[in-house]
Amino acid sequence: MVVGILTLTIPSSWNHHRRHCLRPTPPLIKCESGGVPLTKQAHRFFSSLTSTAAVDDLATANRLIKKFVASSPKSIALNALSHLLSPRNSHPHLSAIAFPLYTKISEASWYNWNPKLVADLVPLLDIQGFKSMVSSLCEMGQPNEAENVVEDMIKNGVKPSLFELRFVLYGYGKMGFFEDMERMVRKMEIEGFGVDTISSNMILSSYGAYNALPKMVPWLQKMKALEIPFSIRTYNCVLNSCPMIMSFVRGSGGFPVSVSELVNVLDEVEALLVKELVESSSVLDEAMEWDDLELKLDLHGMHSGSAYLIMLQWIEEMKSRFRVEECVVPAQITVVCGTGKHSSVRGESPVKTLIKAMMVQMKSPMRIDRKNIGCFIAKGQVVRNWLIQSLD
Known part of the structure; x- marks a missing residue:
């Protein structure tokens, strides 16, 4: 995979006598890998596709x-397409959108048929055909046939991308063929694709679907050894598979209100999984914003088990910081859990219900915000006093 280093180049100032008759050239983001330079607008477009995961969602894309x-003039739209068609495209994960982007551009009133663009698109159609076959076979429960397609790609001189290899890996995992899934991990590494967070989450999800919890522990340890960051989905994949934790968050009774208390009541494997997760603070750090x-x-994206464990970690983090005399106490403390817009039953948020139950059990001063019912709020000093006095 060619990775480009992006640097911003601003065009030189315009001659005073031409300033009123010529439009400045859009700023370009140069790709030092040798790819077609991008305009800032095209770069923002690619970033929006990546940040919303639209590459895997055809309707959103x-x-x-x-x-x-x-919304783009001709030069900017064609610049984006030319970049995707470049052999040194610094956004190879977006190559799948080249054809739909060309189709939409061809419908524009300003477009004139361009044989070079069409010629550059043809090889991509072959690649997209392979990708479609791989994904379809995996969805049909035939990962072995999908792997054969990957081998055909190699024979035809087409280097498989991380997309195809991940699909085959997850295809085996969803079927419970763990030896083949683990073999695909080794194959990815041979092809030069290091295991990342997304691939790891696929593996953890596969283990969880077949209650193979003991296999999750060494995989989490491998992620830490390779410095692969955990994500919210990592938490979701692991904790959704833990029956004891799920019984706590779905039940109507009480539940442990500290990490140590939780670990003490779990069985050995679930306790090990929790310990592996909480030893890394990356997910908590990402979900938390702390200033004066x-x-x-912010608990968005978290399932109930993840929200529960993150809340326990968060409380311990607050206690640790508030014990330091030099710590500046924030004016307000807010927990964002949403109102259930994305829940299976619209308007009913399992996470909000859970957090409310936790607040009640712990006698927390935090209450639902009357201006935003998807949040719990309280004054910072009030929460500090509660934590220091009540939870020590």
Whole structure:
């Protein structure tokens, strides 16, 4: 995979006498790998596709493509397409959108048929055909046939991308063929694709689907050894598979209100999984914003088990910081859990219900915000006093 280093180049100032008759050239983001330089607008477009995971969501991708083409002048739209068609494209994970982007551009009133662009698209159609076959076979429960397609790609001189290898890996995992899944991990490494967070989450999800919890522990340890960061989905994959933790968060009774108390009541494997997760603070750090004005914990994207464990970690983090005399207490503390817009039953948030139950059991001073019912709020000093006095 060719990785480009992006640097911003601003065009030189315009001659005073031409300033009123010529439009400045859009700023370009140069790709030092040798790819087609990108305009800032095209770079923002690619970033929006990546940040919303639209590459894997055809409807979202088409909506963003339509909006980009409609709002961009000819030069910027063609710049984005040319970059995707470049052999040294610094966004290879977005190559799948080249054809739908071309299709939308060809519908624009300003477009004239360009034989070079069409010629550059043809090889991509072959690659997209392979990708479609691999993904379809895996969805049909035939990962072995999908792996054969990958081998055909290699024979035809097409280097498989991380996309195809991940699909085959997860295809084996969903079927419970763990030896083949682990073999694909080794194959990915041979092909030069290091295991990342996404691949790891696929593996953890596969183990969890077949209650293979003991296999999760060494994989989490491997992630830490390779410095692969945990994500919210890592938490979701692991904790959704832990029956005792799920019984706590779904039940109507009480539950442990500290990490140590939780570990003591879990069985050996679940306790090990929790210990592996909490030894890394990356997910908590990502979910938490702490400054003088506000301490905010955002639980969006977390399932109930993840929200529960992150809350326990968060409380311990607050206690640790508040014990230090020099710590500046934020004016307000907020927990964002949402209102259930994305829940299986719209308007009913399992996470909000869980957090409310935790607040009640711990006698927390935090209450639902009347201005935003998806949040719990309290004054920072009040929460500090509660933590120091009540939970020591």
